Amino acid sequence: MKGTFEVGSVEETWALARRLAAELKPGDVVCLEGDLGSGKTTFVQGLAAALGVAGRVTSPTFCLVQEHGSADGRLLVHMDLYRLASEDDVLAIGWEDFLARGAILAVEWPERAGSLVPEDAVRVSFACLDGEDARRIEIS
Ligand SMILES: Nc1ncnc2c1ncn2[C@@H]1O[C@H](COP(=O)(O)OP(=O)(O)O)[C@@H](O)[C@H]1O
């Protein structure tokens, strides 16, 4: 699912996340890019709801990584790498282990992961538009 979408509410952002979630499979990496408050964590909340994984999705800025598992074995791992400095740090929080377990990785500040990000990662970038709840979301 590729394209540029303009949304006007949190609900529309969730609806877009739901469409993407339907295409995700274990081991996929979703890179989330955009300024603070542009909607990255909100989008992950939509992914989590669509994947049926438990737990409240909050910003992992302080705890770096949050695991959301479902009863039927699906796993969404939400990482915020802002506070990390290197690929070694990213490995240390379990990047490869999560992928080996078949997680879907949703990653804020993916540039910190450098070459660990696979070529075929889904890139989702967020920008605020005029109007409080308006966002442009580009999926490539
Ligand atoms: N269309 C929208 N999509 C996503 N978030 C929105 C939208 N409209 C308003 N918001 C609000 O913007 C904020 C986005 O915050 P958050 O998802 O934590 O951003 P980030 O993780 O990019 O810093 C939330 O308070 C959310 O309610």
Ligand SMILES: [Mg+2]
């Ligand atoms: Mg966030």
